[in-house]
Amino acid sequence: MLIKQGGDIRSREITDQALYLNRRAFMAGAAALALAPGAARAAAPAGQALPATRNKAFDIADAPTKFQDASTYNNFYEFGVNKEDPARLAGTLKPRPWKVQVDGLAHKPKTFDIEDVLKMAPLEERVYRLRCVEGWSMVIPWIGFPLSALLKPVEPTGAAKYVEFSTLVDPEQFPGQRKGLFNFSSLDWPYTEGLRLDEALHPLTLLTVGMYGQVLPNQNGAPLRVVIPWKYGFKSAKSIVRIRLTSDEPKTAWSKAAPQEYGFYSNVNPKVDHPRWSQATERRIGEFRRRETLMWNGYDQVASLYSGMDLKKQY
């Protein structure tokens, strides 16, 4: 039996950027805007075209994952613990109106409206690898701008060493936040994640509002999420309502749920296994054979952030 290596297949399947733009969605969105701008903004804008300039500096040889896969195979426990739950249930999330509070150790704390966030910096498209801690990966063209553009205006104080992200808590919009049988709750809400301030300010860290040329689908963390491509996917908080600057390392949702399994850093590292499984290989969604996982998920430019650290201990 001849098993083709992934690379052979992928090069022919590279999707042209123009194809990301779902023409029908774009036209519907444009028509809605022309007829009633206010109404279009109030409605869920997922699927609307979102113009952005491709930042070629981050282009990679890997072919992007199909939009259909990236928008139906999601870990977003606010909607449920199964991968298909978010796409099925995401209609309840209302990404407009939306505000994000940026506060904590900052000279100018501020609450931003999502519409203002969208105008803070030019939107770029960046194709990033996404590696899930579960051992699968995707390649996704995100749209956003560096998180630093949002953090600098609030002027973090000298005492600020960390950034904490919080996801919206609203069981009406997030069915996964409703109590289950025996008061079972999958995670301790709100979902919180965190970065060291230098990680948060790293140019790779993307404040994200879209993907595949469109406004971010609800199930992918609308209307506002971060993407930190050199860390396992769960570090990239979704549907963010608060970004807090702190002096102490923030508690994160997964390290609270299973402290011995999920560290604060959670950098992609093929040599440091998850306690229950190996991280040496991954399955790229759309491919058959597993591929080797790359150190820092292939983003070697972040290595200097961790020089002198024992990555086996500070995982």
Add this chain to the structure above:
Amino acid sequence: MTRRGRVALKALVWAACLAPLAVLAYRALTGDLTANPISFVTNWLGDWTLRILLTSLAMTPLRILFRWSWPVTLRRLLGLFAFFYAALHFSVWLVLDHFFAWSQMGADIVKRPYITVGMTALVLMIPLAATSTAGAIRWLGGARWQWLHRLVYVIGVCAVLHYLWLAKKANPDPYYYAAALVLLLAIRVGDWGRRRVARMSPSPRPSPQRGERA
């Protein structure tokens, strides 16, 4: 139960046990195996292994609780189907997931407790499946055969642990399976205690309440 009733019951079990495979085949043909088909198929087969295994372990408790005799006639069929699904589950892991990467899989079996117990469950099922025939019962003798087949309790525990240890803490499903197994084993222990008390007491007055607590 009449002969026709028994045949109908077995036919029903066959249909019920093959249905998950039929659904899986249908989903495969219609391209409905999610973005990560290998993982989906592995989990699907694992889920059904556990469900059928626990169903087979529920037959004796049904007899104990309701004094029905028919459930026990389905144990062998259910047990063999559980083995069938376990073998498929393992094959997907071996062929599709790791593509015969023996060294990596060997390391995983030793290093990853959830894989260790999963492999243990599968390996222990082999002698049970192999001695499931009437001929094997005669060859081993009833008592020895029964003793051997008590391994199914170890298999049940290993299978539930396999799921508990592989799933993320936030997923409640493995706890439901664990609760079901505990309940099924508790009914057996209760019955065993009740019969023991009945045997030992000079005037045979079995007390179900006391027995259940034993």
